[in-house]
Amino acid sequence: MTTRSRRTPRNPPPEVAPRTPAEPSSWRDYRHDLLPPLLSSALKSFTGHGYHGTTIRQLAEGAGLSVPGLYHHYPSKHALLVAIMSHAMNDLWDRSNAAIAEAGDSVALQFHHLVECLVLFHASRRDLAFIAFSEIRSLNPDAREHHIAARDRQQRLLDAIVDRGVRDGVFTSEDPHLLSTAVITMCTGVSQWFQPEGAQSPAQLAEKYCLIAGRAAGTTTTSVEPLRSHQP
Template sequence: MEMSEEIATTAGWREFGDDALSPPLRAALGVFARHGYHGASIRMIAEAAGLSVPGLYHHYRSKQAILAALVDTAMAEMLANTAAAADDAGDDPVTRFENVVECLARFHMARRDQAFVASTEMRSMEPEVRAHHVGQRDAQQEMIEDAIRAGVDSGDFACEFPEDAARAIASLCVSIANWYRPDGPLSADDVVCRHVEFARRLVGAAAR
């Protein structure tokens, strides 16, 4: 599949509209992104959500429960969209791989704060919450790795270490959330095109 600088965004998995967060979670996202988990208080989150502290506790029993719900919501969206991106490719392993990478890049641009909090606050997660989050990350990693292996099996990729390549590609996409800005010099489509090309080189795809 040859990707142009103008990428059609008609497929549903390419679209990240409203984040579907509840008001308390949206408020918590802003507070966590600005102050970090340990710098945030329940009172700060409640005030940002326009709730009393007891009112916030009516929705979530603790600050940890808020973090868990916030991260789980983001990861569930990413996994669902990535699975849809892979399915949208049909039987073409190269398109499958490029769709998966594109989806990850678009997610980390559209959900910058969610991605940032999920990445930086693993240290703040209690063991059960962390284990669930790691399981979601592993599922995402597996989708990338499976796409690479399919390309290797078809002869389209020359990649000796699919697991390592998948890890590198995941890190590449995650880093987008740290620097991308909608008003920056690169459009979302520019970022996608460049990162898909980086990913192609990592898996030894044939030059276009």
């Protein structure tokens, strides 16, 4: 869900999702789906048929509404897509900041927590993350600029941690920019292949990705606790 861009939005998006941030202490907890039911139904349709392959009538039927009833809540199919993508970026942002805050002042633990958070999100909310990545092309210009700005803001969280880690000698990477981009790409790609019924749980996968990312960063500390003990 994150690649770099220098563009900034001219205007706020025409439609935004209702904000339902996760509790600061529950950034690892995915037992409850925070996506409102109407958006959850639309997400299922977009995942199964693609945005352009889904009709308003299918969206209404999936939500148990008439077409006029659907329009009462959202004025267009595009409005539903914007709301879904906005929810994805808000949820990931809230969880990421909670993960970093829980790590305290340790840059190594901040890095570890943020990588864990990214993997858990893209494995546990894979359909949401996949649509937020793949359907950027379907957004109108204003909504696209707003989404890209939110995506860049998310990227900068890891950039800042990596830069500080290199500056403080915690990481030995010779190219912090490349490291940050590579780690983000590795973590966000999880939504494209992860299967819940597979051999690894999201927590197990996050643990392995943290080890891989730490080795790529050339971390000089080994004082990071194992992940699985923290899972709800």
